[in-house]
Amino acid sequence: MSTAPVPTAPSFVAPQHVVIVGGGVMGASTAWWLAAHHGVRVTVLERDASYARASSALSVCAIRQQFSTAINVQLSQRSLAFYRDIAQQLAVGNDRPAIGLVEPGYLYLAATSTGAEVLRAQQRLQREYTVHTAHMEPDALRARFPWLHTGDLVLGSLGVSTATSGEGWFDGYAALQAFRHAAVAAGVEFREADAVGFTRRDAHVTVVHLASGKSVTCDAVVVAAGAWSARVAEWLDVSLPVRARKRDVFAFEADVDLRHAPLVIDPSGVWFRPEVQRGRFLCGAPPRGEDTDDLPLEQVDHGLFDEVIWPVLAARVPAFDALRVTASWAGYYEMNTFDHNGLVGSLPGVSNAYTACGFSGHGLQQAPAVGRALAERIATGAYHTLDLAPLRVERVADNLPVHEANVI
Numbered sequence: 001m002s003t004a005p006v007p008t009a010p011s012f013v014a015p016q017h018v019v020i021v022g023g024g025v026m027g028a029s030t031a032w033w034l035a036a037h038h039g040v041r042v043t044v045l046e047r048d049a050s051y052a053r054a055s056s057a058l059s060v061c062a063i064r065q066q067f068s069t070a071i072n073v074q075l076s077q078r079s080l081a082f083y084r085d086i087a088q089q090l091a092v093g094n095d096r097p098a099i100g101l102v103e104p105g106y107l108y109l110a111a112t113s114t115g116a117e118v119l120r121a122q123q124r125l126q127r128e129y130t131v132h133t134a135h136m137e138p139d140a141l142r143a144r145f146p147w148l149h150t151g152d153l154v155l156g157s158l159g160v161s162t163a164t165s166g167e168g169w170f171d172g173y174a175a176l177q178a179f180r181h182a183a184v185a186a187g188v189e190f191r192e193a194d195a196v197g198f199t200r201r202d203a204h205v206t207v208v209h210l211a212s213g214k215s216v217t218c219d220a221v222v223v224a225a226g227a228w229s230a231r232v233a234e235w236l237d238v239s240l241p242v243r244a245r246k247r248d249v250f251a252f253e254a255d256v257d258l259r260h261a262p263l264v265i266d267p268s269g270v271w272f273r274p275e276v277q278r279g280r281f282l283c284g285a286p287p288r289g290e291d292t293d294d295l296p297l298e299q300v301d302h303g304l305f306d307e308v309i310w311p312v313l314a315a316r317v318p319a320f321d322a323l324r325v326t327a328s329w330a331g332y333y334e335m336n337t338f339d340h341n342g343l344v345g346s347l348p349g350v351s352n353a354y355t356a357c358g359f360s361g362h363g364l365q366q367a368p369a370v371g372r373a374l375a376e377r378i379a380t381g382a383y384h385t386l387d388l389a390p391l392r393v394e395r396v397a398d399n400l401p402v403h404e405a406n407v408i
Protein backbone atom coordinates (compact mmCIF):
# COMPACT_ATOMS: atom_id res chain seq x y z
CA MET A 1 0.00 0.00 0.00
CA SER A 2 1.24 3.50 -0.82
CA THR A 3 1.71 5.64 2.25
CA ALA A 4 2.14 9.05 0.62
CA PRO A 5 0.72 11.92 2.68
CA VAL A 6 -2.81 12.92 1.74
CA PRO A 7 -3.98 16.53 1.32
CA THR A 8 -6.22 18.22 3.87
CA ALA A 9 -9.66 19.47 2.79
CA PRO A 10 -9.93 23.29 2.61
CA SER A 11 -11.16 24.97 5.85
CA PHE A 12 -10.81 21.68 7.72
CA VAL A 13 -9.23 21.94 11.17
CA ALA A 14 -7.33 18.75 11.91
CA PRO A 15 -7.79 17.34 15.42
CA GLN A 16 -4.74 17.44 17.66
CA HIS A 17 -5.85 14.65 19.98
CA VAL A 18 -8.17 11.79 19.05
CA VAL A 19 -9.60 9.47 21.72
CA ILE A 20 -10.71 6.03 20.53
CA VAL A 21 -13.16 4.07 22.68
CA GLY A 22 -12.33 0.40 22.14
CA GLY A 23 -8.92 -1.13 21.45
CA GLY A 24 -9.96 -4.14 19.34
CA VAL A 25 -8.74 -4.52 15.79
CA MET A 26 -10.83 -1.57 14.50
CA GLY A 27 -9.65 0.80 17.22
CA ALA A 28 -6.03 -0.37 17.03
CA SER A 29 -5.91 -0.15 13.23
CA THR A 30 -7.45 3.34 13.19
CA ALA A 31 -5.05 4.44 15.94
CA TRP A 32 -2.02 3.17 14.03
CA TRP A 33 -3.04 4.83 10.76
CA LEU A 34 -3.78 8.11 12.56
CA ALA A 35 -0.50 8.21 14.46
CA ALA A 36 1.89 6.59 12.00
CA HIS A 37 0.59 8.19 8.80
CA HIS A 38 -0.95 11.49 9.91
CA GLY A 39 1.09 12.33 13.01
CA VAL A 40 -2.03 12.71 15.15
CA ARG A 41 -1.85 12.21 18.91
CA VAL A 42 -4.11 9.27 19.84
CA THR A 43 -5.31 7.76 23.12
CA VAL A 44 -7.06 4.39 22.96
CA LEU A 45 -9.34 3.51 25.89
CA GLU A 46 -9.67 -0.25 26.26
CA ARG A 47 -11.42 -1.53 29.36
CA ASP A 48 -9.92 -5.04 29.19
CA ALA A 49 -6.33 -5.40 28.03
CA SER A 50 -6.77 -9.20 28.07
CA TYR A 51 -9.46 -8.87 25.34
CA ALA A 52 -11.31 -11.79 26.98
CA ARG A 53 -14.68 -10.83 25.45
CA ALA A 54 -13.51 -8.84 22.42
CA SER A 55 -14.65 -10.18 19.05
CA SER A 56 -11.16 -9.68 17.69
CA ALA A 57 -9.87 -12.33 20.11
CA LEU A 58 -12.74 -14.81 19.59
CA SER A 59 -12.98 -14.67 15.82
CA VAL A 60 -12.49 -17.31 13.17
CA CYS A 61 -10.37 -14.78 11.24
CA ALA A 62 -11.19 -15.77 7.69
CA ILE A 63 -10.79 -13.44 4.72
CA ARG A 64 -12.57 -13.73 1.40
CA GLN A 65 -13.32 -11.82 -1.75
CA GLN A 66 -16.60 -13.52 -2.56
CA PHE A 67 -18.81 -10.61 -1.54
CA SER A 68 -21.56 -9.18 -3.69
CA THR A 69 -21.01 -5.43 -3.17
CA ALA A 70 -18.18 -3.28 -4.50
CA ILE A 71 -17.43 -1.76 -1.12
CA ASN A 72 -17.00 -5.09 0.68
CA VAL A 73 -14.86 -6.50 -2.14
CA GLN A 74 -12.64 -3.41 -2.14
CA LEU A 75 -12.24 -3.45 1.63
CA SER A 76 -11.27 -7.10 1.65
CA GLN A 77 -8.92 -6.82 -1.35
CA ARG A 78 -7.06 -3.87 0.15
CA SER A 79 -6.93 -5.47 3.58
CA LEU A 80 -5.66 -8.71 2.07
CA ALA A 81 -2.81 -6.81 0.41
CA PHE A 82 -2.00 -5.28 3.79
CA TYR A 83 -2.14 -8.58 5.68
CA ARG A 84 0.10 -10.26 3.09
CA ASP A 85 2.66 -7.55 3.76
CA ILE A 86 2.02 -7.12 7.50
CA ALA A 87 5.58 -8.09 8.48
CA GLN A 88 6.78 -5.02 6.60
CA GLN A 89 3.82 -2.71 7.25
CA LEU A 90 3.78 -3.12 11.04
CA ALA A 91 7.45 -3.86 11.68
CA VAL A 92 8.79 -2.25 14.82
CA GLY A 93 12.58 -2.24 14.57
CA ASN A 94 13.59 -5.83 13.90
CA ASP A 95 10.29 -7.13 15.26
CA ARG A 96 8.30 -8.24 12.21
CA PRO A 97 4.84 -9.53 13.04
CA ALA A 98 3.64 -12.88 11.65
CA ILE A 99 -0.05 -13.71 11.38
CA GLY A 100 0.10 -17.11 9.62
CA LEU A 101 -2.02 -16.07 6.65
CA VAL A 102 -2.93 -19.03 4.42
CA GLU A 103 -5.04 -18.85 1.26
CA PRO A 104 -6.72 -22.15 0.42
CA GLY A 105 -9.91 -20.34 -0.67
CA TYR A 106 -13.60 -20.36 0.19
CA LEU A 107 -15.86 -22.96 -1.38
CA TYR A 108 -19.54 -22.00 -1.50
CA LEU A 109 -21.82 -24.93 -2.28
CA ALA A 110 -25.31 -24.85 -3.80
CA ALA A 111 -27.73 -27.78 -3.68
CA THR A 112 -30.59 -26.30 -5.71
CA SER A 113 -30.84 -24.70 -9.12
CA THR A 114 -31.92 -21.48 -7.38
CA GLY A 115 -28.82 -21.57 -5.17
CA ALA A 116 -26.65 -22.21 -8.24
CA GLU A 117 -28.22 -19.28 -10.07
CA VAL A 118 -27.40 -17.03 -7.10
CA LEU A 119 -23.74 -18.12 -7.33
CA ARG A 120 -23.73 -17.51 -11.10
CA ALA A 121 -25.26 -14.05 -10.72
CA GLN A 122 -22.68 -13.22 -8.09
CA GLN A 123 -19.88 -14.45 -10.34
CA ARG A 124 -20.98 -12.03 -13.07
CA LEU A 125 -21.02 -9.19 -10.55
CA GLN A 126 -17.74 -10.20 -8.90
CA ARG A 127 -15.90 -10.22 -12.25
CA GLU A 128 -16.55 -6.50 -12.46
CA TYR A 129 -14.59 -6.12 -9.22
CA THR A 130 -11.78 -8.44 -10.45
CA VAL A 131 -12.89 -11.20 -8.10
CA HIS A 132 -12.55 -14.46 -9.98
CA THR A 133 -14.24 -17.68 -8.99
CA ALA A 134 -14.08 -21.17 -10.47
CA HIS A 135 -17.54 -22.66 -10.79
CA MET A 136 -17.56 -26.43 -10.57
CA GLU A 137 -20.34 -28.89 -11.22
CA PRO A 138 -20.44 -32.10 -9.15
CA ASP A 139 -17.99 -34.09 -11.35
CA ALA A 140 -15.41 -31.32 -11.18
CA LEU A 141 -15.98 -30.88 -7.46
CA ARG A 142 -15.43 -34.61 -6.90
CA ALA A 143 -12.25 -34.56 -8.96
CA ARG A 144 -10.83 -31.60 -7.08
CA PHE A 145 -12.10 -32.52 -3.60
CA PRO A 146 -12.42 -36.34 -3.51
CA TRP A 147 -13.30 -36.19 0.20
CA LEU A 148 -16.49 -34.16 -0.46
CA HIS A 149 -19.92 -35.77 -0.86
CA THR A 150 -21.37 -34.16 -3.99
CA GLY A 151 -24.44 -36.34 -4.64
CA ASP A 152 -26.92 -33.60 -3.70
CA LEU A 153 -24.94 -30.65 -5.09
CA VAL A 154 -25.58 -28.55 -8.19
CA LEU A 155 -22.61 -26.16 -8.11
CA GLY A 156 -19.59 -25.01 -6.12
CA SER A 157 -17.90 -21.62 -6.27
CA LEU A 158 -14.22 -21.45 -5.32
CA GLY A 159 -12.27 -18.20 -5.03
CA VAL A 160 -9.35 -18.17 -7.49
CA SER A 161 -8.64 -14.47 -7.78
CA THR A 162 -4.88 -14.80 -7.52
CA ALA A 163 -2.32 -17.59 -7.76
CA THR A 164 -2.85 -18.10 -4.04
CA SER A 165 -6.66 -17.70 -4.16
CA GLY A 166 -6.99 -14.44 -2.24
CA GLU A 167 -9.13 -16.16 0.37
CA GLY A 168 -8.19 -17.96 3.55
CA TRP A 169 -7.55 -17.22 7.20
CA PHE A 170 -5.00 -15.91 9.66
CA ASP A 171 -4.32 -15.37 13.35
CA GLY A 172 -6.59 -12.43 14.16
CA TYR A 173 -5.31 -11.99 17.69
CA ALA A 174 -1.76 -11.71 16.32
CA ALA A 175 -3.01 -9.09 13.83
CA LEU A 176 -4.64 -7.11 16.64
CA GLN A 177 -1.46 -7.25 18.72
CA ALA A 178 0.64 -6.23 15.70
CA PHE A 179 -1.52 -3.13 15.17
CA ARG A 180 -1.37 -2.36 18.88
CA HIS A 181 2.39 -2.82 19.12
CA ALA A 182 3.05 -0.67 16.03
CA ALA A 183 0.59 1.96 17.25
CA VAL A 184 2.38 2.22 20.59
CA ALA A 185 5.70 2.52 18.73
CA ALA A 186 4.14 5.37 16.72
CA GLY A 187 3.26 7.18 19.97
CA VAL A 188 -0.31 5.97 20.65
CA GLU A 189 -1.23 5.65 24.31
CA PHE A 190 -3.33 2.58 25.18
CA ARG A 191 -5.03 3.07 28.56
CA GLU A 192 -6.83 0.26 30.36
CA ALA A 193 -9.92 2.31 31.12
CA ASP A 194 -13.69 1.97 30.89
CA ALA A 195 -15.29 4.94 29.13
CA VAL A 196 -18.64 5.83 30.70
CA GLY A 197 -19.74 9.11 29.14
CA PHE A 198 -18.94 12.29 27.24
CA THR A 199 -19.17 16.01 27.84
CA ARG A 200 -20.34 18.03 24.84
CA ARG A 201 -20.14 21.71 24.09
CA ASP A 202 -22.92 22.28 21.59
CA ALA A 203 -22.44 19.51 19.01
CA HIS A 204 -18.79 19.01 19.91
CA VAL A 205 -17.37 16.32 22.22
CA THR A 206 -14.77 17.82 24.52
CA VAL A 207 -14.24 15.24 27.27
CA VAL A 208 -14.44 11.45 27.68
CA HIS A 209 -15.31 10.31 31.20
CA LEU A 210 -13.91 7.14 32.72
CA ALA A 211 -15.32 4.73 35.31
CA SER A 212 -12.36 5.59 37.55
CA GLY A 213 -13.71 9.14 37.87
CA LYS A 214 -10.91 10.52 35.70
CA SER A 215 -11.48 12.08 32.30
CA VAL A 216 -9.63 12.70 29.04
CA THR A 217 -9.98 15.81 26.93
CA CYS A 218 -10.17 15.35 23.17
CA ASP A 219 -10.61 17.10 19.82
CA ALA A 220 -12.34 14.09 18.29
CA VAL A 221 -13.63 10.69 19.41
CA VAL A 222 -14.01 7.36 17.63
CA VAL A 223 -16.54 4.79 18.77
CA ALA A 224 -14.84 1.46 18.00
CA ALA A 225 -16.41 -0.48 20.84
CA GLY A 226 -17.40 -3.52 18.77
CA ALA A 227 -20.61 -5.18 19.99
CA TRP A 228 -20.93 -2.46 22.63
CA SER A 229 -20.79 0.46 20.19
CA ALA A 230 -24.51 1.29 20.35
CA ARG A 231 -24.24 1.84 24.11
CA VAL A 232 -21.36 4.25 23.66
CA ALA A 233 -23.04 6.14 20.79
CA GLU A 234 -26.18 6.49 22.94
CA TRP A 235 -24.23 8.85 25.22
CA LEU A 236 -24.19 11.18 22.20
CA ASP A 237 -27.90 10.59 21.50
CA VAL A 238 -27.02 8.63 18.37
CA SER A 239 -28.90 5.38 17.86
CA LEU A 240 -26.80 2.69 16.14
CA PRO A 241 -28.44 -0.61 15.11
CA VAL A 242 -25.56 -2.66 16.50
CA ARG A 243 -26.27 -5.58 18.81
CA ALA A 244 -24.19 -8.27 20.52
CA ARG A 245 -25.18 -11.57 18.87
CA LYS A 246 -23.50 -14.71 20.16
CA ARG A 247 -21.86 -17.08 17.67
CA ASP A 248 -20.57 -20.50 18.71
CA VAL A 249 -17.42 -22.08 17.31
CA PHE A 250 -16.43 -25.75 17.69
CA ALA A 251 -13.00 -27.31 17.23
CA PHE A 252 -12.90 -30.98 16.31
CA GLU A 253 -10.50 -33.72 15.29
CA ALA A 254 -11.01 -36.33 12.60
CA ASP A 255 -8.55 -38.85 11.20
CA VAL A 256 -8.21 -37.29 7.77
CA ASP A 257 -5.61 -34.97 6.25
CA LEU A 258 -7.43 -32.00 4.71
CA ARG A 259 -4.84 -29.37 5.59
CA HIS A 260 -5.11 -27.76 2.16
CA ALA A 261 -8.89 -27.80 1.99
CA PRO A 262 -10.77 -24.51 1.56
CA LEU A 263 -13.25 -23.06 4.02
CA VAL A 264 -16.42 -24.87 2.97
CA ILE A 265 -19.83 -23.26 3.23
CA ASP A 266 -22.47 -25.94 3.02
CA PRO A 267 -25.87 -25.02 1.52
CA SER A 268 -27.30 -25.51 5.04
CA GLY A 269 -25.19 -22.61 6.37
CA VAL A 270 -22.85 -24.93 8.29
CA TRP A 271 -19.21 -24.07 7.61
CA PHE A 272 -15.90 -25.79 8.40
CA ARG A 273 -12.24 -25.25 7.71
CA PRO A 274 -9.01 -27.09 8.53
CA GLU A 275 -6.49 -25.91 11.07
CA VAL A 276 -2.76 -25.93 10.39
CA GLN A 277 -2.32 -29.26 12.18
CA ARG A 278 -3.34 -32.49 10.44
CA GLY A 279 -6.81 -33.74 11.40
CA ARG A 280 -7.90 -30.55 13.21
CA PHE A 281 -10.82 -28.39 12.15
CA LEU A 282 -13.08 -25.50 13.16
CA CYS A 283 -16.77 -25.32 12.35
CA GLY A 284 -19.91 -23.37 13.11
CA ALA A 285 -23.41 -22.49 11.96
CA PRO A 286 -25.94 -19.71 12.40
CA PRO A 287 -27.74 -19.94 15.76
CA ARG A 288 -30.81 -22.12 16.21
CA GLY A 289 -34.04 -20.21 16.68
CA GLU A 290 -34.18 -16.54 17.52
CA ASP A 291 -30.94 -14.55 17.27
CA THR A 292 -31.21 -12.97 20.74
CA ASP A 293 -29.13 -9.98 21.93
CA ASP A 294 -26.51 -10.27 24.68
CA LEU A 295 -26.65 -14.02 25.33
CA PRO A 296 -23.89 -14.96 27.82
CA LEU A 297 -20.68 -15.98 26.08
CA GLU A 298 -20.16 -18.69 28.70
CA GLN A 299 -23.17 -20.64 27.38
CA VAL A 300 -22.04 -22.38 24.19
CA ASP A 301 -25.01 -24.09 22.53
CA HIS A 302 -23.74 -27.69 22.37
CA GLY A 303 -27.08 -28.77 20.94
CA LEU A 304 -26.22 -26.69 17.87
CA PHE A 305 -23.30 -29.00 17.22
CA ASP A 306 -25.09 -32.26 18.06
CA GLU A 307 -28.34 -31.56 16.27
CA VAL A 308 -27.41 -29.23 13.41
CA ILE A 309 -23.70 -29.21 12.62
CA TRP A 310 -22.62 -32.79 13.14
CA PRO A 311 -25.26 -34.39 10.85
CA VAL A 312 -24.30 -31.95 8.07
CA LEU A 313 -20.56 -32.54 8.52
CA ALA A 314 -20.95 -36.31 8.51
CA ALA A 315 -23.06 -36.18 5.35
CA ARG A 316 -20.83 -33.69 3.51
CA VAL A 317 -17.48 -35.30 4.38
CA PRO A 318 -17.82 -39.04 5.01
CA ALA A 319 -14.44 -39.00 6.81
CA PHE A 320 -16.06 -36.76 9.46
CA ASP A 321 -18.36 -39.60 10.49
CA ALA A 322 -16.07 -40.36 13.43
CA LEU A 323 -15.01 -37.01 14.83
CA ARG A 324 -14.31 -35.71 18.32
CA VAL A 325 -15.12 -32.20 19.54
CA THR A 326 -12.05 -30.93 21.37
CA ALA A 327 -12.99 -27.36 22.28
CA SER A 328 -15.68 -24.74 21.83
CA TRP A 329 -16.12 -21.03 22.48
CA ALA A 330 -18.47 -18.19 21.77
CA GLY A 331 -17.93 -14.59 20.74
CA TYR A 332 -20.17 -11.71 19.77
CA TYR A 333 -20.81 -10.68 16.21
CA GLU A 334 -21.17 -6.89 16.42
CA MET A 335 -24.33 -7.29 14.38
CA ASN A 336 -25.65 -4.38 12.37
CA THR A 337 -29.30 -5.41 12.42
CA PHE A 338 -30.13 -2.87 9.68
CA ASP A 339 -28.12 -4.43 6.83
CA HIS A 340 -25.29 -6.55 8.32
CA ASN A 341 -22.46 -4.31 7.06
CA GLY A 342 -19.99 -1.96 8.67
CA LEU A 343 -21.04 1.52 9.82
CA VAL A 344 -18.15 3.90 9.22
CA GLY A 345 -17.74 7.66 9.31
CA SER A 346 -19.05 10.54 11.34
CA LEU A 347 -21.86 10.20 13.88
CA PRO A 348 -24.85 12.29 12.75
CA GLY A 349 -25.42 15.44 14.77
CA VAL A 350 -21.98 15.44 16.39
CA SER A 351 -19.27 17.49 14.70
CA ASN A 352 -16.24 15.53 15.91
CA ALA A 353 -17.41 11.97 16.62
CA TYR A 354 -16.77 9.01 14.31
CA THR A 355 -17.36 5.29 14.35
CA ALA A 356 -16.23 2.02 12.81
CA CYS A 357 -18.56 -0.73 14.01
CA GLY A 358 -21.31 -3.15 13.00
CA PHE A 359 -19.20 -5.37 10.74
CA SER A 360 -21.42 -8.36 11.53
CA GLY A 361 -18.82 -11.10 11.20
CA HIS A 362 -16.44 -9.62 8.62
CA GLY A 363 -14.56 -6.96 10.56
CA LEU A 364 -11.19 -8.61 11.04
CA GLN A 365 -10.70 -9.02 7.32
CA GLN A 366 -11.61 -5.36 6.68
CA ALA A 367 -9.81 -3.66 9.57
CA PRO A 368 -6.65 -2.49 7.74
CA ALA A 369 -8.54 -0.73 4.93
CA VAL A 370 -11.25 0.64 7.24
CA GLY A 371 -8.66 2.02 9.66
CA ARG A 372 -6.75 3.63 6.83
CA ALA A 373 -9.76 5.35 5.26
CA LEU A 374 -11.27 6.43 8.58
CA ALA A 375 -7.94 7.92 9.66
CA GLU A 376 -7.89 9.97 6.43
CA ARG A 377 -11.41 11.15 7.09
CA ILE A 378 -10.57 12.19 10.67
CA ALA A 379 -7.19 13.74 9.97
CA THR A 380 -7.93 15.47 6.65
CA GLY A 381 -11.71 15.79 6.46
CA ALA A 382 -12.10 13.49 3.45
CA TYR A 383 -11.54 9.95 2.19
CA HIS A 384 -8.66 9.63 -0.25
CA THR A 385 -7.66 6.03 -0.86
CA LEU A 386 -11.13 4.48 -0.60
CA ASP A 387 -14.45 6.28 -0.36
CA LEU A 388 -16.35 4.72 2.52
CA ALA A 389 -19.46 6.83 1.92
CA PRO A 390 -21.47 3.66 1.12
CA LEU A 391 -20.98 2.63 4.76
CA ARG A 392 -22.01 5.99 6.22
CA VAL A 393 -24.14 5.89 9.37
CA GLU A 394 -26.82 8.12 7.80
CA ARG A 395 -27.87 5.30 5.48
CA VAL A 396 -29.86 3.82 8.39
CA ALA A 397 -32.06 6.93 8.80
CA ASP A 398 -32.25 7.28 5.00
CA ASN A 399 -33.33 3.63 4.76
CA LEU A 400 -30.70 2.89 2.12
CA PRO A 401 -29.32 -0.52 3.08
CA VAL A 402 -26.17 -1.98 1.52
CA HIS A 403 -27.50 -5.18 -0.07
CA GLU A 404 -24.74 -7.70 0.58
CA ALA A 405 -25.83 -11.22 -0.35
CA ASN A 406 -22.84 -12.99 1.18
CA VAL A 407 -23.09 -12.46 4.90
CA ILE A 408 -22.09 -15.50 6.96
Ligand SMILES: Cc1cc2nc3c(=O)[nH]c(=O)nc-3n(C[C@H](O)[C@H](O)[C@H](O)COP(=O)(O)OP(=O)(O)OC[C@H]3O[C@@H](n4cnc5c(N)ncnc54)[C@H](O)[C@@H]3O)c2cc1C
Binding pocket: 021, 022, 023, 024, 025, 026, 027, 045, 046, 047, 048, 051, 053, 054, 055, 056, 057, 058, 059, 060, 061, 062, 063, 193, 194, 195, 196, 224, 225, 226, 227, 228, 232, 247, 248, 249, 330, 331, 332, 333, 334, 356, 357, 359, 360, 361, 362, 363, 364, 365, 366
Ligand atom coordinates in the same frame (compact mmCIF):
# COMPACT_ATOMS: atom_id res chain seq x y z
C1 LIG B 1 -17.17 -16.33 16.38
C2 LIG B 1 -16.75 -15.20 15.49
C3 LIG B 1 -16.25 -15.48 14.22
C4 LIG B 1 -15.85 -14.43 13.39
N1 LIG B 1 -15.30 -14.74 12.19
C5 LIG B 1 -14.81 -13.75 11.41
C6 LIG B 1 -14.15 -14.05 10.21
O1 LIG B 1 -14.01 -15.23 9.84
N2 LIG B 1 -13.66 -13.02 9.48
C7 LIG B 1 -13.80 -11.72 9.87
O2 LIG B 1 -13.35 -10.83 9.15
N3 LIG B 1 -14.42 -11.41 11.01
C8 LIG B 1 -14.94 -12.39 11.79
N4 LIG B 1 -15.58 -12.08 12.95
C9 LIG B 1 -15.86 -10.68 13.24
C10 LIG B 1 -14.65 -9.95 13.75
O3 LIG B 1 -14.06 -10.66 14.81
C11 LIG B 1 -15.11 -8.56 14.21
O4 LIG B 1 -15.77 -7.92 13.12
C12 LIG B 1 -13.96 -7.67 14.66
O5 LIG B 1 -13.13 -8.35 15.54
C13 LIG B 1 -14.53 -6.42 15.31
O6 LIG B 1 -13.47 -5.69 15.88
P1 LIG B 1 -13.76 -4.48 16.84
O7 LIG B 1 -12.47 -3.88 17.17
O8 LIG B 1 -14.81 -3.63 16.21
O9 LIG B 1 -14.48 -5.13 18.11
P2 LIG B 1 -13.83 -5.86 19.38
O10 LIG B 1 -12.72 -6.73 18.99
O11 LIG B 1 -14.95 -6.48 20.14
O12 LIG B 1 -13.23 -4.67 20.19
C14 LIG B 1 -14.05 -3.73 20.84
C15 LIG B 1 -13.37 -3.38 22.14
O13 LIG B 1 -14.05 -2.29 22.74
C16 LIG B 1 -13.90 -2.42 24.14
N5 LIG B 1 -14.92 -1.58 24.77
C17 LIG B 1 -16.26 -1.67 24.63
N6 LIG B 1 -16.87 -0.70 25.34
C18 LIG B 1 -15.88 0.01 25.95
C19 LIG B 1 -15.88 1.13 26.82
N7 LIG B 1 -17.02 1.70 27.21
N8 LIG B 1 -14.70 1.61 27.27
C20 LIG B 1 -13.53 1.02 26.88
N9 LIG B 1 -13.48 -0.05 26.05
C21 LIG B 1 -14.63 -0.55 25.59
C22 LIG B 1 -14.11 -3.90 24.37
O14 LIG B 1 -13.53 -4.30 25.60
C23 LIG B 1 -13.40 -4.51 23.15
O15 LIG B 1 -12.10 -4.92 23.45
C24 LIG B 1 -15.98 -13.09 13.82
C25 LIG B 1 -16.47 -12.81 15.09
C26 LIG B 1 -16.86 -13.85 15.92
C27 LIG B 1 -17.37 -13.53 17.28
